């Protein structure tokens with residue numbers, strides 16, 4: 001790994017955090033988030049899938065969250081990423097899926113994260129937390 005590629009990695013991680021949280025909170029549509037993801041290189045897509053898989057893992061999702069997320073994502077329940085996230089416990093390793101399943105994996109992960117994160121905001125956070133991503137400006141306020 002060279003300096004340059006690790007700096008690229010950081011940039012992608014930062015962008016991922018922003019896009020995923022905006023999409024999860026409805027500031028951005030899932031189509032818009034998916035369009036961003038589809039435009040990335042293969043290596044960046046794998047990095048994003050690892051990163052978002054980490055968010056979902058940290059949100060301590062249940063199998064029910066996984067299935068609710070799949071329903072919300074519009075991805076078929078029989079697709080590999082859907083099957084993986086609905087397992088109890090969920091199976092991760094989305095970055096290792098074939099390249100043609102990356103977009104589906106992204107849709108599923110973002111949707112499952114949205115389900116788990118919405119619950120966390122209602123139960124634990126209640127608008128008084130210090131999570132920077134729970135205080136994003138609404139789309140209209142952005143330049």
Ligand SMILES: [Zn+2]
Nearest residue numbers: 125129131134
């Ligand atoms: Zn919070």
